[in-house]
Amino acid sequence: MADPVYKRILLKLSGEALLGNAEYGIDPVVLRRLAAEVHALIDRGVEVALVIGGGNIFRGAGLAASGMDRVSADHMGMLATVMNGLAMQDALEHEGVFTRVMSAVKINQVCEDYIRRRAIRHLEKGRVVILAAGTGNPFFTTDSAASLRSVEIGADLMLKATKVDGVYSSDPMTDESAFRYERLTYDRVLDERLSVMDATAIVMCRDQNMPIIVFDINRPGALASIVEGEAVGTRVERG
16 A cells, blocks of 8 residues: 555545435444544554534534524534534444544533644544534534634645545536536636535635545545545645
8 A cells, every 4th residue: 555645634524424324313334334444544644533514413504494593403413413423433432543522512521622732632642533513603514614624733635525426517416417527626616616515615725725625435445545645536726
């Protein structure tokens, strides 16, 4: 295997990535597979932070659209990400990986508060850091949280895990003419409203020059290939 070309990465997982074939909740088989892949990166000296969404349990924007107060709904969504973070922590610790869950909202009895310097220290010690509860503020997605945390911890790369192998010109599930981009600029993603991440997250990455790779989390070995510098998925960066 080639030496890793990235020292520190942030992996953004959607809550739906933990579903597997279920309609709700967490598939233990998927959780163990993801934990094993992260463990393999740690063994190679890569520092790994995770941001996990909560859509497999609760999606705040969905209930807000149905009439619930948006702030309350988003706070419930943040708690769902903590639940996913604790589940991933358990799976990683079963792999023998030291892991810390750090929350942007105070839940001291179940996880640490997010403190940037402490998170970086955990990473330097070879621990996986799971950054939960989004930014701690309503109206911001976990995509925005991932971009913010990537910059704060000094990651070399942010990885956006999806169910498709990159960014397409249109939905490949419904449009046979859709084609995959190998490289994109931040501005093109914004101008063409391509489905990468929300606009706030893309602007943050653009302004701080944080490269993004969008890839298929279900492809075996994809994470290892990416950290070795292989062309996987779609890369978003400055032109």
